[in-house]
Amino acid sequence: MENIKDFLSMSEEEKIRRIKSLDSKEVIHILTSVGTNALSAELLNQLAVAYNNSIQPEKAMETLDLVKEQERDAKWYYRYGYACAAISLRLQEKKFLYQWKALEMIEKAIIGSKTQEVIDWCLEIMDLRPDLTELAKMNPSSFPRLSAYYLKARPDNEGSEEKEKYKKVSAIEWIFDQKEYLPDAFARDFNMYMAKRYPDDWSEGMADEFVLEEPEILVTYEAWIRSPAQLHDNERLNEEDDLKEENKDNDMWQVEIMAHLKADNGKAFTLQELIFKLQNLMADKELGDHVFLEGMEYEGHECEGNGLINDPDGIPVFYVCCGS
Structure with a gap:
């Protein structure tokens, strides 16, 4: 396990580089030991990534909520949407609410993205979740950018024989x-x-x-x-x-x-x-x-x-x- 004192002595850039090299369990251990109040927006994002990857989407959302609104970028919205989508798989009564929230976050991630990378991540979620795709198809005016990038580009995502x-x-x-x-x-x-x-x-x-x-x-x-x-x-x-x-x-x-x-x-x-x-x-x-x-x-x-x-x-x- 990482020595917490050594981690705290690093520069912000070194901390981020180090965290990205660790597995999710170690990331959660280090960053929760430091305390969320002491974490930058980027380190809070990395903690949320670790929670998402550890199938703890509720904790991912709680962590992302700590990021100030003015510091929420396209990746933040993608990660929040990812967590909402994961939670919706577990629910029956509130399933629709989390599905809709996931689509709202994906829409905002696409709007705010400055690179194709984040858009591709968003489209991968849609590829894996036909329930979200169907909901978006039924409400194109609510998700116009998602419709432009996904629903129009891949109207029948299973078109070819190979697919x-x-x-x-x-x-x-x-x-x-x-x-x-x-x-x-x-x-x-x-x-x-x-x-x-x-x-x-x-x-x-x-x-x-x-x-x-x-x-x-x-x-x-x-x-x-x-x-x-x-x-x-x-x-x-x-x-x-x-x-x-x-x-x-x-x-x-x-x-x-x-x-x-x-x-x-x-x-x-x-x-x-x-x-x-x-x-x-x-x-x-x-x-x-x-x-x-x-x-x-x-x-x-x-x-x-x-x-x-x-x-x-x-x-x-x-x-x-x-x-x-």
């Missing part, structure tokens, strides 16, 4: 950490996470359901690395130029990685197997605060995959969507 075929993996979820698992240990932690996430709907047998009927796939994801040695044998960089010395930031490179995954049975991936393999890919990399798996997006087929495969017919490629 329909790979629909299940667009909704998979998990929280990545820097722990490399053996299969039995992962099975235990995965089922505990899913049971907590969906207390009324999850059973252990669901972990073994097939979600991707492909014998092998390629996945791409973004991460920070300190050395090419962190790449596994089944991984390649999409751009070797990313490793130029001038591209380093705090002794790390931001890179996009492609990995080749094979199904254990040679036919299809189960839910647990797929997320287990993704977790172990990520375990030795830095993801910053983008540790929340928010599905995978089909991107087409590749024949060579940066030298990982040689298949004239190609195999499917998926982008691993990670949010904060």
